[in-house]
Amino acid sequence: MKTLNQVNKTILCDNVNDVLEHYTENLGYRIESIFPADNPREVIVFKGDTRIQLIKEEKIEIETTPPAAQSFVSTELNNKSPWIAGRAGMLYKDLIPDRQSGRLIASHIKIPDGGPVADYVHFHKIRFQMIYIYKGWVKLVYEDQGPPFIMNEGDCVLQPPEIRHQVLECSAGFEAIEISSPAEHITYVDYELTLPTSTLNADRNFNEQSFHLHKENIARWAPWYIDGFEYRDVGLTSPTAGLISVHVGRINSQEEKQLYNQNDNLLFMFVLQGDCILNCNGQENLNTASAVIIPANTNYNLKNCSEKFEVLSVLFYPELFSAK
Numbered sequence: 384m385k386t387l388n389q390v391n392k393t394i395l396c397d398n399v400n401d402v403l404e405h406y407t408e409n410l411g412y413r414i415e416s417i418f419p420a421d422n423p424r425e426v427i428v429f430k431g432d433t434r435i436q437l438i439k440e441e442k443i444e445i446e447t448t449p450p451a452a453q454s455f456v457s458t459e460l461n462n463k464s465p466w467i468a469g470r471a472g473m474l475y476k477d478l479i480p481d482r483q484s485g486r487l488i489a490s491h492i493k494i495p496d497g498g499p500v501a502d503y504v505h506f507h508k509i510r511f512q513m514i515y516i517y518k519g520w521v522k523l524v525y526e527d528q529g530p531p532f533i534m535n536e537g538d539c540v541l542q543p544p545e546i547r548h549q550v551l552e553c554s555a556g557f558e559a560i561e562i563s564s565p566a567e568h569i570t571y572v573d574y575e576l577t578l579p580t581s582t583l584n585a586d587r588n589f590n591e592q593s594f595h596l597h598k599e600n601i602a603r604w605a606p607w608y609i610d611g612f613e614y615r616d617v618g619l620t621s622p623t624a625g626l627i628s629v630h631v632g633r634i635n636s637q638e639e640k641q642l643y644n645q646n647d648n649l650l651f652m653f654v655l656q657g658d659c660i661l662n663c664n665g666q667e668n669l670n671t672a673s674a675v676i677i678p679a680n681t682n683y684n685l686k687n688c689s690e691k692f693e694v695l696s697v698l699f700y701p702e703l704f705s706a707k
């Protein structure tokens with residue numbers, strides 16, 4: 384159960400975004416926290432000593448240690464997910480609708496219009512969070528990581544828990560894949576800190592993790608475990624202290640593929656381009672921008688991959704879901 388400081392007033396509303404806009408644009412309130420970012424149900428705003436809670440439901444439960452259930456999530460499920468208006472003008476599509484019992488969220492995020500992004504210095508109470516740039520570019524700034532920088536298509540960043548950051552600007556048609564654990568987490572606004580910070584500390588420890596930026600244009604490709612594929616390692620295993628492993632794989636020959644099994648680890652795949660047939664609990668088509676979850680100890684393979692087939696692969700180790 385989330386703990387809240389004392390609020391002076393609680394307002395129940397059908398659409399939190401609309402009421403929030405009224406409080407910030409017309410009444411001069413500022414945001415303290417938002418929960419969750421992809422489809423806000425609770426926002427705390429403040430002005431002077433007055434704190435007001437805008438809430439969609441009367442009670443919010445957060446499962447911090449959800450049961451160890453895993454389930455196969457097919458493209459059929461996530462293709463039905465609607466696009467929802469989330470925080471700071473972003474559109475969110477939920478790629479893991481069942482959230483694996485509250486343990487994971489993977490969002491396909493779009494910002495249709497380019498230009499400045501209405502973001503603010505904020506941080507997230509999470510165990511793990513990464514962002515992969517799918518289309519276009521984005522300009523961001525992170526606490527203790529130097530001046531603002533641009534991430535391009537194929538780049539990836541690990542945002543360690545509670546690092547302050549701000550999205551500044553993006554191209555038209557910007558799209559990203561954001562993956563976090565747990566699924567529901569609070570976003571806090573930090574009004575005290577200004578970014579960029581004057582200090583540079585690239586190796587800083589943020590809750591046992593460190594910031595990491597992967598640049599696609601200098602990545603090395605090597606033969607992958609999937610026959611006929613090569614991969615680049617996004618390099619998040621060490622910065623997360625062994626919680627996850629992220630790769631981008633692409634086809635380079637039509638070799639016959641054997642069955643694979645990720646043992647005790649949970650596997651998420653997002654198709655960056657092309658299509659194929661996933662052989663796992665039956666067969667189904669994977670198309671561009673579709674995603675699947677393959678539970679631990681499940682056999683699978685990818686067949687009939689189209690030319691230029693490319694996939695983002697995230698392996699979640701059991702430690703990510705264990706009690707901290």
Ligand SMILES: [Fe+2]
Binds near residue numbers: 506
């Ligand atoms: Fe963020």
